[in-house]
Amino acid sequence: MTRLPTLEEIRRAPKVLLHDHLDGGLRPETIIDLARDCGHTLPTYDPGELAAWFRDAADSGSLERYLETFSHTVGVMQTREGLVRVAAECAEDLADDGVMYAEVRYAPEQHTSRGLSLDQVVEAVLEGFRLGSAGPDGKPRIRVGTLLTAMRHQARSMEIAELAVRYRDLGVVGFDIAGAEAGYPPTRHLDAFEYLQRENAHFTIHAGEGFGLPSIWQAIQWCGADRLGHGVRIIDDITVPENGEAKLGRLAAYVRDKRIPLEMCPTSNLQTGAAPSIAEHPIGLLRRLHFRVTVNTDNRLMSDTSLSQEFAKLVDAFGYDWDDLQWFTVNAMKSAFIPFDERLALINGVIKPGYAQMKWHA
Numbered sequence: 608m609t610r611l612p613t614l615e616e617i618r619r620a621p622k623v624l625l626h627d628h629l630d631g632g633l634r635p636e637t638i639i640d641l642a643r644d645c646g647h648t649l650p651t652y653d654p655g656e657l658a659a660w661f662r663d664a665a666d667s668g669s670l671e672r673y674l675e676t677f678s679h680t681v682g683v684m685q686t687r688e689g690l691v692r693v694a695a696e697c698a699e700d701l702a703d704d705g706v707m708y709a710e711v712r713y714a715p716e717q718h719t720s721r722g723l724s725l726d727q728v729v730e731a732v733l734e735g736f737r738l739g740s741a742g743p744d745g746k747p748r749i750r751v752g753t754l755l756t757a758m759r760h761q762a763r764s765m766e767i768a769e770l771a772v773r774y775r776d777l778g779v780v781g782f783d784i785a786g787a788e789a790g791y792p793p794t795r796h797l798d799a800f801e802y803l804q805r806e807n808a809h810f811t812i813h814a815g816e817g818f819g820l821p822s823i824w825q826a827i828q829w830c831g832a833d834r835l836g837h838g839v840r841i842i843d844d845i846t847v848p849e850n851g852e853a854k855l856g857r858l859a860a861y862v863r864d865k866r867i868p869l870e871m872c873p874t875s876n877l878q879t880g881a882a883p884s885i886a887e888h889p890i891g892l893l894r895r896l897h898f899r900v901t902v903n904t905d906n907r908l909m910s911d912t913s914l915s916q917e918f919a920k921l922v923d924a925f926g927y928d929w930d931d932l933q934w935f936t937v938n939a940m941k942s943a944f945i946p947f948d949e950r951l952a953l954i955n956g957v958i959k960p961g962y963a964q965m966k967w968h969a
């Protein structure tokens with residue numbers, strides 16, 4: 608039997624990350640520095656204790672309570688300097704983990720409480736990603752695209768969609784909606800999605816995480832989402848009889864037939880109660896059934912994780928080998944919001960040779 612990939616090896620393999628929140632991935636030391644600068648009160652000022660506080664508070668079993676922890680990250684991301692620093696460190700941390708292409712999202716409307724305009728917020732984050740992506744030789748170590756998120760309980764999605772279109776040639780590659788799902792169906796924001804479709808723009812929607820199939824159905828069939836954030840509850844439309852073949856309902860069949868990418872975030876799903884354990888996470892079944900599954904971090908701080916660690920947990924639970932990890936990575940690259948020729952160049956020029964090398968050494 609061949610040896611399974613180790614965490615150290617996974618760190619060295621080229622990886623693609625489509626679902627990562629900027630305000631869910633701050634370094635604890637940075638939160639403390641920024642909180643001292645702006646007078647924001649934290650539960651503790653010790654970096655180790657603060658990291659543990661975020662992980663434990665997010666381990667709540669409910670999406671709503673999980674989201675409460677963001678008041679301490681969003682609270683310190685209200686100035687240009689703070690946003691530039693957080694974005695630069697995000698790009699550095701992802702590159703250090705071997706991520707070569709990432710789409711990082713955040714909600715501009717949450718960063719204007721100290722007077723920044725939406726445009727100033729977007730420009731600060733783009734500048735941070737530019738600075739943090741550069742290696743010591745000045746060449747980029749990672750490519751970071753931005754997704755602009757609108758909060759689903761608010762009413763600013765049209766404004767944020769227009770912002771995403773305005774900055775689409777400057778590093779913003781798409782749009783998203785996030786926040787508590789139950790009670791806030793995506794169709795509340797239909798005008799924004801219809802506008803984006805008319806503009807030939809790309810968007811993903813958090814759906815099927817804190818709420819079930821109706822949310823996924825609306826996201827795809829009413830709103831026209833290109834991808835699904837999480838989408839784990841799609842398994843409610845699949846039955847697996849003992850010793851029998853899995854049977855897909857019409858919605859699950861549609862998602863698989865149309866190759867709609869699922870941005871799965873295993874550890875985050877355990878914390879919010881969307882899945883009971885990694886071993887029982889729907890990703891195992893969905894991968895077997897050849898849905899277009901991708902692996903993501905969601906919030907590295909709250910989940911105390913990295914993309915390499917998410918992969919390592921899946922290797923541990925499902926026995927995935929380098930072919931599986933390459934499959935997830937190619938799926939993610941195929942599903943990215945950058946142009947087709949650029950995705951193809953990264954698949955053939957970076958991912959395939961990178962995994963061939965990992966397999967050669969295994």
Ligand SMILES: O=c1[nH]cnc2c1ncn2[C@@H]1O[C@H](CO)[C@@H](O)[C@H]1O
Nearest residue numbers: 628674677712713714756785786813
């Ligand atoms: O898994 C999630 N589901 C829904 N909303 C989320 C999740 N993670 C983060 N956010 C929300 O997205 C905002 C912008 O980044 C965050 O402030 C948080 O409220």
Ligand SMILES: [Zn+2]
Nearest residue numbers: 628813836905
């Ligand atoms: Zn998310």
